[in-house]
Amino acid sequence: MAEHPGDVAVTIVDQRLTEEAAPLVRQLVSDQVASKLTGQDPTLWGPEAESESAIRLSWTTLPETSRPLLAEIDALRAELRAEGVDRVVLAGMGGSSLAPEVITNTAGTPLVVLDTTDPGQVADALAGDLTRTVLVVSSKSGSTVETDSHRRLFAAAFADEGIDAASRIVVVTDPGSPLEKTATEAGYRRIFQADPNVGGRYSALTAFGLVPAGLAGADVGALLDEAAAAATVLAADTEDNPALVLAAALSAAHARGAEKVVLADTDSGIKGFGDWAEQLVAESTGKNGTGLLPVVVESPTAPGFADAGEDATAVAIGSPTGGATLGTSGSLGGLMLLWEYATAVAGRLLGINPFDQPDVEAAKKAARALLDSPGDGAAAEPSFVDGPIDVHATEGLLPEGTDTLAGALHALFAAAPRFGYLSVQAYLDRLDDASAVLLRPEIARRTGLQTTFGWGPRFLHSTGQYHKGGHQNGVFLQITGAVEDDLAVPDRPYTLGVLQTAQALGDGQVLAEHGRPVLRLHFTDRAAGLAHLVTSLAEVGR
Known part of the structure; x- marks a missing residue:
């Protein structure tokens, strides 16, 4: 078991997997992968991946570099509340919606997440009290068609209600994106520029995760504190580094045919973590005919977990119970950083670039x-x-x-x-x-x-x-x-x-x-x- 009180832990139950993962961990420590990753070394995944990884590694420092956002989010939330605006609707897809959703669900704070093109579901969001509504439009590229459609629909709905749409739309995007230009020209309430050197699925601790969750009322400062507590451990070139242990275990299992990772929550207290980890793992590793397919299930007794076969590794989010091969536990911020580190390291072990999405x-x-x-x-x-x-x-x-x-x-x-x-x-x-x-x-x-x-x-x-x-x-x-x-x-x-x-x-x-x-x-x-x-x-x- 790789455990660090107060931070994160990875526990492997299966003795065979422990033995298979051990030499991989030792090699990762010898290669100083954890410290090099923290130092944003783009050479870890080979020359073909270097140009992409060189602009995708700032997520390792986010527990500290995202802190200036906290005061800005608090100030905007206070402004909106003073105006009677306390309903937050998020228009975003993928990394722009999955992190805020798990953060707010875990915190018990309401957030309406629009990551759909279904007319009925969008109409339901539009039918809410618009006099109390702020729309957060999140898109890294600034050209996501679903998100652009939501923005247009809400802008029209605000106008129909006699509400100044520009005062009710907040944007999160990369600097220089088409959405930033649109928002500037339209005079939207606030534009938050995200770190452009962080890919969407690694963006939980950037403005993409923090702004909508913070405006909804989640304690995003505590989330950064949790991640910071884990960061030192995850950066260490030691054999008990939980990220190295997790990456090695998943990769060793994959080497013998376990290409699926079945995720079940075992009373972790975190709601919806599997859905967030699903994108991170699938989009980072599923390429070149290889990869790890996350299978998110309803409980540790659900079909696919309790009866996982040779082609799957049952992973508990929480204590390793219900037939789990291994478990990962800790705070939400710590677990997010743990899985990001482990997924990036697994990419090295699988021989793929974990930062592109070619398909x-x-x-x-x-x-x-x-x-x-x-x-x-x-x-x-x-x-x-x-x-x-x-x-x-x-x-x-x-x-x-x-x-x-x-x-x-x-x-x-x-x-x-x-x-x-x-x-x-x-x-x-x-x-x-x-x-x-x-x-x-x-x-x-x-x-x-x-x-x-x-x-x-x-x-x-x-x-x-x-x-x-x-x-x-x-x-x-x-x-x-x-x-x-x-x-x-x-x-x-x-x-x-x-x-x-x-x-x-x-x-x-x-x-x-x-x-x-x-x-x-x-x-x-x-x-x-x-x-x-x-x-x-x-x-x-x-």
């Missing part, structure tokens, strides 16, 4: 192409219709004569190779269609496959990189739904519903180009479609 752009390009030509793909005839569900399948997936949903599901499950995985991708309303998350444990239980669940397009900024760049043994269940009340995006030639469909079809197209089986189920009635899917799942394998 993420492919799905974005495909979606943009469909927005430009909405007739391409959107009007495709389904393979067949079963009740309230139109069934679309990639070529060759369905045996001839398949005309039931149960038969199509069986074909998809059977297409997964040994030690493959199944990804459920729900382009639905995370609030009104929340029961869709029950599909993950049910499918995992019935198939024995490691099964992930992601809300679309949220997962495109998370596991989307792994699906195209990682181990090519996944099969994909896409779910889309009819839109009753669409929302037109101001000054754009598309609605949110059209954008949502383009994102689903675009990603499915890219997956198919990678030779991956995709089954898309379009619910013509969302509630009835989900019920029919559950019924059909029960029929599979009878």
Whole structure:
């Protein structure tokens, strides 16, 4: 066990894994990887990664360099509260939303997170009390299409209510981004410039994580204190450095075939950490046909964790119970820094660059192409219709004569190779269609496959990189739904519903180009479609 009271700890339960990880830890210590990483040495991942890593390592110093933000956040929060503005809505994707969400959920402070293009979910956010609302628009690139759409919709909604939109919009972005220019020209309430030398998934302790969480009322100063307490330990070239132990354990397990990392919370007190770690690990390692696929499950007794096979490492967030192979414990700030260090070091051990995301752009390009030509793909005839569900399948997936949903599901499950995985991708309303998350444990239980669940397009900024760049043994269940009340995006030639469909079809197209089986189920009635899917799942394998 690598433990440091008050900071973070990694405990390996499996003796075999302890023995396999030990020589890797010794080599990392000998190579002074921890101290070099803290010193922002860009050579740690080889010459091909050097140019990218040279501009992506400032996250190691954030527990100190982000402290000037605290007073600015407190001052703005006080100003807003004095004006009666106490409802914070965050428009952001990936690293811009996942960190603030786990920070505020853990703190018990309300934050409305918009990382969706579902018209119903966005409409719900717009229906809140706008007289009490401030919108935080977060985008590192400043050109994220989802976030730009949210900004436009809220600006129009504020204006319709007679509210000065500029006074209610706060921006977090990189210096010089298109969003910074827009915000400056529009006179938005405040622009927070984030550190440009930190990648999105490593940005939890930058303005991207701290500003929305702090405005919502979370104690982000304490978060930095927690990270600072862990920082000295994580920078040390010692064999009990928790980051080195975690990286070595995950890499040693991967070397013998455990390419999935199943994450379950074991009463850590931290809410939603797995969703944040999912992006960090998947997007950092899932490339060049290798990587670690995070599988976030509901509990340590959930299918996929308690019964994890040779292809998976069960990792507890908290004490290593319920069949966990290892556990990571500590404060939220400490754990965030621990996993960032460990993921970067695992990249070195896996022989990949943990700071790029070469396959993420492919799905974005495909979606943009469909927005430009909405007739391409959107009007495709389904393979067949079963009740309230139109069934679309990639070529060759369905045996001839398949005309039931149960038969199509069986074909998809059977297409997964040994030690493959199944990804459920729900382009639905995370609030009104929340029961869709029950599909993950049910499918995992019935198939024995490691099964992930992601809300679309949220997962495109998370596991989307792994699906195209990682181990090519996944099969994909896409779910889309009819839109009753669409929302037109101001000054754009598309609605949110059209954008949502383009994102689903675009990603499915890219997956198919990678030779991956995709089954898309379009619910013509969302509630009835989900019920029919559950019924059909029960029929599979009878």
